[in-house]
Amino acid sequence: MSATTLPAPFAPTIFSPELAARFDKLVTLYPVRRSALVPMLLYAQDEIGYLSDSAIAEIAQRIGITELDVRNVLSYYSMLRTKPAGKFNVQVCTNISCMLRGGRELLEHCERRLGIGHKQVTPDGVFSLEEVECIGACSWAPAVQVNYDFHDNLTPEAMDAVLESYRAKANE
Amino acid sequence: MADVTFTVDGRQLTAPAGTLVIEACRAAGIEIPAFCYYPGLSLQAACRMCLVRIEKMPKLQTACTTPVGEGMVIATETDEIKQARKSMLELLLANHPLDCPVCDAGGECELQDMTFKYGAGGSKFTDIKNHRDEQQWSPVVFFDRPRCILCYRCVRVCNEGMDVAALGIQFRNSGAVIAPNDITSLDCEQCGMCIDLCPVGALTSDTYRYKTRPWELTHVGTICTHCGDGCKTTLGARREENGMQIVRGDNRDKSGMNGDFLCVKGRYAFDFANNPERLTQPLVRQPDGKLAPARWEDAIALVARRFREIREERGGAAMGVIGSTRITNEEAYLLQKFARGPLQTANIDHHRTTDYPGFVKALGGETAHFGSIADALTAPAILLVGGDPTEEHPLLAWNLRTNFRHNGSRIYIANHRAIKLEHQAKATLRISYGGYADLVRSLAASDDASLPAETAHFRDALRAEQNLLIVFGAELRGDAIAPLIQFGLSLPAAKFACLGDFANSRGAMDMGLHPAFTPGYQAVSTVGLSLPQMMDAAGRNELAALYVVGDDPVGRLGLAPESLRNTFLVVQDMFLTATAQVADVVLPSASLYEKSGTVTNTYGDLQPVKKAADTTGVRSDLELIIRIADQMGEDIRALVPFGRGERGDMGQSRGVQSGEADRHAVWLAAHNLEPKLSPFDPDALLDEIQRLVPGYDVDRFALMAGEPQPVRVAAGSNFPVSTGSESIQPANDTLFTSGTLGQYSEKLTEVNRFQAEKTLVAAG
Ligand code: SF4
Ligand code: SF4
Numbered sequence: 043m044s045a046t047t048l049p050a051p052f053a054p055t056i057f058s059p060e061l062a063a064r065f066d067k068l069v070t071l072y073p074v075r076r077s078a079l080v081p082m083l084l085y086a087q088d089e090i091g092y093l094s095d096s097a098i099a100e101i102a103q104r105i106g107i108t109e110l111d112v113r114n115v116l117s118y119y120s121m122l123r124t125k126p127a128g129k130f131n132v133q134v135c136t137n138i139s140c141m142l143r144g145g146r147e148l149l150e151h152c153e154r155r156l157g158i159g160h161k162q163v164t165p166d167g168v169f170s171l172e173e174v175e176c177i178g179a180c181s182w183a184p185a186v187q188v189n190y191d192f193h194d195n196l197t198p199e200a201m202d203a204v205l206e207s208y209r210a211k212a213n214e
Numbered sequence: 215m216a217d218v219t220f221t222v223d224g225r226q227l228t229a230p231a232g233t234l235v236i237e238a239c240r241a242a243g244i245e246i247p248a249f250c251y252y253p254g255l256s257l258q259a260a261c262r263m264c265l266v267r268i269e270k271m272p273k274l275q276t277a278c279t280t281p282v283g284e285g286m287v288i289a290t291e292t293d294e295i296k297q298a299r300k301s302m303l304e305l306l307l308a309n310h311p312l313d314c315p316v317c318d319a320g321g322e323c324e325l326q327d328m329t330f331k332y333g334a335g336g337s338k339f340t341d342i343k344n345h346r347d348e349q350q351w352s353p354v355v356f357f358d359r360p361r362c363i364l365c366y367r368c369v370r371v372c373n374e375g376m377d378v379a380a381l382g383i384q385f386r387n388s389g390a391v392i393a394p395n396d397i398t399s400l401d402c403e404q405c406g407m408c409i410d411l412c413p414v415g416a417l418t419s420d421t422y423r424y425k426t427r428p429w430e431l432t433h434v435g436t437i438c439t440h441c442g443d444g445c446k447t448t449l450g451a452r453r454e455e456n457g458m459q460i461v462r463g464d465n466r467d468k469s470g471m472n473g474d475f476l477c478v479k480g481r482y483a484f485d486f487a488n489n490p491e492r493l494t495q496p497l498v499r500q501p502d503g504k505l506a507p508a509r510w511e512d513a514i515a516l517v518a519r520r521f522r523e524i525r526e527e528r529g530g531a532a533m534g535v536i537g538s539t540r541i542t543n544e545e546a547y548l549l550q551k552f553a554r555g556p557l558q559t560a561n562i563d564h565h566r567t568t569d570y571p572g573f574v575k576a577l578g579g580e581t582a583h584f585g586s587i588a589d590a591l592t593a594p595a596i597l598l599v600g601g602d603p604t605e606e607h608p609l610l611a612w613n614l615r616t617n618f619r620h621n622g623s624r625i626y627i628a629n630h631r632a633i634k635l636e637h638q639a640k641a642t643l644r645i646s647y648g649g650y651a652d653l654v655r656s657l658a659a660s661d662d663a664s665l666p667a668e669t670a671h672f673r674d675a676l677r678a679e680q681n682l683l684i685v686f687g688a689e690l691r692g693d694a695i696a697p698l699i700q701f702g703l704s705l706p707a708a709k710f711a712c713l714g715d716f717a718n719s720r721g722a723m724d725m726g727l728h729p730a731f732t733p734g735y736q737a738v739s740t741v742g743l744s745l746p747q748m749m750d751a752a753g754r755n756e757l758a759a760l761y762v763v764g765d766d767p768v769g770r771l772g773l774a775p776e777s778l779r780n781t782f783l784v785v786q787d788m789f790l791t792a793t794a795q796v797a798d799v800v801l802p803s804a805s806l807y808e809k810s811g812t813v814t815n816t817y818g819d820l821q822p823v824k825k826a827a828d829t830t831g832v833r834s835d836l837e838l839i840i841r842i843a844d845q846m847g848e849d850i851r852a853l854v855p856f857g858r859g860e861r862g863d864m865g866q867s868r869g870v871q872s873g874e875a876d877r878h879a880v881w882l883a884a885h886n887l888e889p890k891l892s893p894f895d896p897d898a899l900l901d902e903i904q905r906l907v908p909g910y911d912v913d914r915f916a917l918m919a920g921e922p923q924p925v926r927v928a929a930g931s932n933f934p935v936s937t938g939s940e941s942i943q944p945a946n947d948t949l950f951t952s953g954t955l956g957q958y959s960e961k962l963t964e965v966n967r968f969q970a971e972k973t974l975v976a977a978g
């Protein structure tokens with residue numbers, strides 16, 4: 043397989059035309075096509091919320107690897123998921139710095155407030171909760187990441203405000 | 215490569231540069247423990263069991279990835295190393311269950327052995343062990359995650375050895391888990407290689423799982439009874455009420471020419487032998503038209519009496535004999551001798567799946583050009599004309615993949631359809647279904663400008679090869695074979711292999727189960743009837759007796775059973791086949807796993823088979839033929855050379871011309887062999903085969919030591935014009951079928967159904 047020949051646009055696709063075009067290009071950028079796998083998985087998840095079976099199948103085909111190969115890689119990364127998350131995915135860090143500054147209590151607080159546990163989704167689909175390892179915000183521990191946004195120096199009260207702001211967004 | 219000299223545990227050793235420390239040590243008898251390292255597969259360095267101390271290197275090094283270097287000083291067993299290995303074991307055991315008492319691998323487990331050796335009996339871990347339930351992935355493969363030590367052997371053998379890539383690894387750290395390709399099940403070739411290589415009991419087979427302990431089995435190495443490749447398989451058998459029953463097959467000791475390889479048939483399809491439908495009593499047709507059990511004496515006496523009467527009343531021409539492709543050479547040889555001698559008939563044949571006589575004829579006297587299955591592992595270039603080795607010749611496919619991986623061999627494929635081995639091919643030429651004869655003609659022809667560019671290109675690439683192994687099957691028959699041979703002989707050093715379908719297809723032909731040839735392709739003066747001609751003759755009431763040994767022509771050819779109504783039909787078989795159902799006498803026979811002798815694989819490699827199991831109530835075909843002949847009043851010594859020479863003087867006083875028995879005795883003495891004492895000793899017939907059949911005078915001691923011996927037959931000068939190729943019928947077996955035998959293997963049938971459903975789902 044030569045990397046210099048541009049493949050024809052992949053069709054039919056389950057992704058938006060913009061993302062499909064981006065993927066068509068992405069697989070040509072690296073010396074080997076499978077180098078495009080991780081970014082593709084992330085973009086696909088951003089667009090449809092999780093990595094569905096059909097997303098996995100299409101990505102495998104686009105790269106020319108097996109679905110098993112795709113699953114091997116995606117299961118390695120805890121940020122990639124194969125089940126839908128809530129509209130707002132609340133990731134609470136309980137790694138050492140956060141733990142020392144109340145990360146666990148924060149997690150328990152979220153569990154009580156949202157009525158769900160690790161990797162669960164609220165019945166209205168607005169929130170999901172995840173306990174995660176260090177998210178690189180140790181200096182301002184305890185820290186929480188909601189989708190791609192960070193919230194730090196949190197207390198249970200401050201966390202309530204954060205959750206409220208997202209609930210308001212969901213109702214917009 | 216140049217040799218380097220280094221020191222291991224104070225011993226000075228030498229090995230070619232580039233040799234891995236672990237291999238160099240093993241070659242010198244120094245064992246370095248290893249879980250992830252597996253010879254022939256890519257390096258993984260995942261388990262850290264092979265750590266050794268190499269002077270001037272800061273940390274312990276993995277012996278499985280470090281090549282030896284000039285002047286290296288290596289220590290393989292110091293207290294530091296022992297401690298390191300013990301710690302690794304402790305980590306591996308952190309989540310490992312205490313399953314040894316019930317685990318299939320118990321007693322044969324590399325983790326057990328290592329723990330025993332390094333004594334990681336205690337554990338500092340107090341957390342609850344991760345548990346996951348055992349999963350079934352296919353009719354063959356089970357996975358028990360907690361036992362897995364993540365050595366990746368299974369993943370690599372499936373990717374690299376099998377080129378199936380059905381196993382992956384998912385998640386990470388202590389949650390990492392081996393995963394099958396179809397989410398919760400395996401869509402694959404079901405070879406069981408992954409199970410075989412697993413150093414622990416994480417992958418187990420349904421066939422063997424929780425059935426027995428390895429030390430309760432007797433282990434006998436013999437040859438697989440399925441395809442024509444002739445894999446060695448070590449059968450583990452256990453005493454049961456009705457004999458010695460086989461419970462597993464593998465070649466873990468790598469003792470045969472197949473190394474550790476076995477396909478699904480060799481590994482699991484031995485269970486036909488334990489099928490409850492096995493015949494264990496002779497059946498004789500009663501006046502009411504039904505088959506009923508009979509005593510052995512009566513059944514054999516009846517067969518002998520009728521054979522004698524028919525021979526006397528209607529002559530040998532009204533009799534026919536059909537042999538099998540799964541009996542031993544000794545039995546096939548004896549059967550043709552019985553037909554041509556006591557039965558006085560030339561009507562003898564078997565289910566022919568390829569044109570060996572055409573091949574022998576085309577090769578003429580060029581016997582140095584016969585290939586062996588071993589050549590597929592080493593030949594720098596291979597031409598594959600037709601066929602699909604992945605389905606029909608799994609060992610050939612395995613060898614070709616291995617050769618490609620290790621030596622970068624160049625594989626050329628000419629086929630009318632896409633086949634899996636094209637993944638490894640240097641060049642592929644797609645031709646039409648009927649285009650094989652034309653193709654080989656154009657290979658042999660002097661330059662032909664009208665040739666399509668693609669074909670010309672393919673041919674030119676082949677012409678540039680020095681050592682080409684040319685493999686072809688039943689697509690080429692009769693006169694179509696000659697141009698291919700002619701082309702090969704024009705190259706500096708080509709070898710040939712002709713593919714036939716069953717375990718002893720080649721032997722059946724070599725031993726003269728053919729209306730036009732006696733053993734060793736010696737032409738007969740009066741050609742008898744072929745198998746289809748015998749069936750036609752029976753339909754015309756011209757065949758008064760038919761003796762079928764281990765074949766099912768009625769079922770296989772879809773014949774109307776009525777056509778045999780006026781023929782006295784005797785069938786020797788394991789099962790009540792369609793043919794047996796219309797027989798007058800049915801004699802229950804032993805399978806290839808229940809007798810000793812030799813078989814010849816399709817490449818002409820002669821190998822010994824050994825009795826690994828038995829079923830109460832059955833007899834070998836060899837014994838049955840002899841008993842029938844004996845009851846007919848024939849001289850058994852004329853059929854089987856046993857006992858001393860006629861006059862017991864080894865022929866010395868009257869020279870070697872004094873009679874067959876004395877000639878045999880002289881030959882035995884000259885070959886340092888003893889006369890055999892019993893007519894039922896297959897070695898007595900092997901002696902005669904070696905003495906009389908061209909090509910079979912191989913090194914007997916090497917053969918008995920288990921080294922396959924090449925059979926090289928030269929075409930006799932009186933070779934007939936036609937080799938009777940019109941009655942060839944390829945079996946068209948897949949990986950999951952095995953002629954008329956496969957249906958009696960429950961496991962093979964189950965796997966076949968399972969994979970067929972996968973194919974259906976995939977097709978939508
Ligand atoms: S049985 Fe064979 S083909 Fe199937 S997963 Fe195991 S190694 Fe691969
Ligand atoms: S299943 Fe067996 S072979 Fe595969 S990684 Fe685990 S221990 Fe190794």
Ligand code: SF4
Binds near residue numbers: 440442608
């Ligand atoms: S490749 Fe052929 S001889 Fe080998 S195990 Fe499979 S069926 Fe038996």
Ligand code: FES
Binds near residue numbers: 136137138176185
């Ligand atoms: S430990 Fe929580 S952000 Fe680093």
Ligand code: FES
Binds near residue numbers: 250
């Ligand atoms: S054998 Fe060397 S690391 Fe596993």
